Amino acid sequence: MAREPGDRREIILQTAAALFARKGVSATTVRQIADEVGILSGSLYHHFDSKEAMVDEILSSYFQDIRERYAKVLEQETDARARLHALVLASLEVVEAHPHATEIYQNDVNYLLGFERFSYLRSAGRYVQETWLKVIEAGVAEGVFRKDLDTKIVYRLMRDAVWLTVRWFKPSKGYSTAKLAEEITTLFLDGLTAR
Amino acid sequence: MAREPGDRREIILQTAAALFARKGVSATTVRQIADEVGILSGSLYHHFDSKEAMVDEILSSYFQDIRERYAKVLEQETDARARLHALVLASLEVVEAHPHATEIYQNDVNYLLGFERFSYLRSAGRYVQETWLKVIEAGVAEGVFRKDLDTKIVYRLMRDAVWLTVRWFKPSKGYSTAKLAEEITTLFLDGLTAR
DNA sequence: GTCTATATGCAGATAGAC
DNA sequence: GTCTATCTGCATATAGAC
Numbered sequence: 001m002a003r004e005p006g007d008r009r010e011i012i013l014q015t016a017a018a019l020f021a022r023k024g025v026s027a028t029t030v031r032q033i034a035d036e037v038g039i040l041s042g043s044l045y046h047h048f049d050s051k052e053a054m055v056d057e058i059l060s061s062y063f064q065d066i067r068e069r070y071a072k073v074l075e076q077e078t079d080a081r082a083r084l085h086a087l088v089l090a091s092l093e094v095v096e097a098h099p100h101a102t103e104i105y106q107n108d109v110n111y112l113l114g115f116e117r118f119s120y121l122r123s124a125g126r127y128v129q130e131t132w133l134k135v136i137e138a139g140v141a142e143g144v145f146r147k148d149l150d151t152k153i154v155y156r157l158m159r160d161a162v163w164l165t166v167r168w169f170k171p172s173k174g175y176s177t178a179k180l181a182e183e184i185t186t187l188f189l190d191g192l193t194a195r
Numbered sequence: 196m197a198r199e200p201g202d203r204r205e206i207i208l209q210t211a212a213a214l215f216a217r218k219g220v221s222a223t224t225v226r227q228i229a230d231e232v233g234i235l236s237g238s239l240y241h242h243f244d245s246k247e248a249m250v251d252e253i254l255s256s257y258f259q260d261i262r263e264r265y266a267k268v269l270e271q272e273t274d275a276r277a278r279l280h281a282l283v284l285a286s287l288e289v290v291e292a293h294p295h296a297t298e299i300y301q302n303d304v305n306y307l308l309g310f311e312r313f314s315y316l317r318s319a320g321r322y323v324q325e326t327w328l329k330v331i332e333a334g335v336a337e338g339v340f341r342k343d344l345d346t347k348i349v350y351r352l353m354r355d356a357v358w359l360t361v362r363w364f365k366p367s368k369g370y371s372t373a374k375l376a377e378e379i380t381t382l383f384l385d386g387l388t389a390r
Numbered sequence: 391g392t393c394t395a396t397a398t399g400c401a402g403a404t405a406g407a408c
Numbered sequence: 409g410t411c412t413a414t415c416t417g418c419a420t421a422t423a424g425a426c
Contacts, residue, residue, distance in 0.1 A: 008391080023221075023305065023306050024221055024222075024303065024305070024306045026218075026219055029419065029420085030419080030421085031418085031420095039392065039393090040392070040393060041419095041420085042395090042421080043392045043393070045420090045421065045422075046392075047391085049421095050420075050421080051420075051421095084387075107302050107303075107305070108302070110219070110302070111222050114218060136387075144388070144389060145389055146387055146388070146389050147389070149387065153375070153378055154387060156359075156360075157356040157360075157382060160360075160362075161353075161355050164351075164355035164359065165352075165355075167355075183344060183345065186344070187344060187349060187383070188383075188386065188387055189386050189387050190388060191382075191383065191384050191385040191388075192279075192331075192334075192341055192349060192384050193341070193384045193385060193386075194339060194340055194342070224400080224401065224402085225402065225403085226400085226401085226402095234409085234411085235410070235411060235412085236402085236403090237403080237404075237405095237412080237413090238409070238410045238411070240402095240404075241409055241410075245402075245403080
């Protein structure tokens, strides 16, 4: 199997992402990344300008994917309950596709926002929030969702519950991402109380 | 107002906690801590053995407080719904009392678990999980909570939603910690769907 | 594309004067 | 209890040979 050009670069990026996710960006050294790839640290700079450039590439493509998937959800679904479920599922699929990026963002946003180059993370976060709020507020307006809860608080609770699944959920044959999406949706929509 | 002995130490610890919470433990330097306190970095070592010793003290007292509050909840409440609500409220009160420690733990557990001295964080996390699971499973056994959801998943979703409030919730006159506890409890128990 | 070699700076930490 | 002064090591990053 022939290796594409850019393959090597991709391996470095994957290795770096795994380390950033596990120990944090700040605590991960370029030497550790190089060691794991099997080259010397100086050689990394043939592929990337800096450690931050690696993080940047990881997170940029991450948010690009989120935008695309969220846009599709808004296109395809109209029913409030179905839309919220689709948003949960799309997010879990993003987590599955980019577990390292998700973890890096969740753990290190505060740190990264200290760098000028990562200020776009603010607008990326805002976009996600606006998408969820649109769906939740439409549901409330239609009378499908409760009016007595603060929509922004509902969003934040769902957001943290959904994205933090990255820390403990690994899809398996017995328990798929789709099944987890079902469980999360019914918990938040129908509640834990037996009827 | 006379300053107690140990006051200075406490100020250093608070300053360090705020920095650790904002930028992460690894990215915070002892010099930054010292600067903010208004002394030189070397002087910190009169009060603490190392940077990690500061983190240790912050997190130890944090989990001690959690244990005490959780024990009280189990003592005082017996009804499943009331117990779950009390657990939510107790956790939010811990967040309010130790916002920095909460954030440090949430953001940096993975990194800290890389140090031998922080391995106790594993058992601390286990204790919290067991307490919640006890309450949730009792509710299911009593028929008050649904039987068709995975209790461990329900726990993890609630856990992340509750503890991550530290990132966005600041109690105010118009919106207290108690009110947020109500909102979280009714969302998880009764669901978002209008009836 | 990787290596050798190295610049440069800053990290955590210590010893002893004040 | 803080400062001065400093050790030691490791961090990111670069230049140029191979």
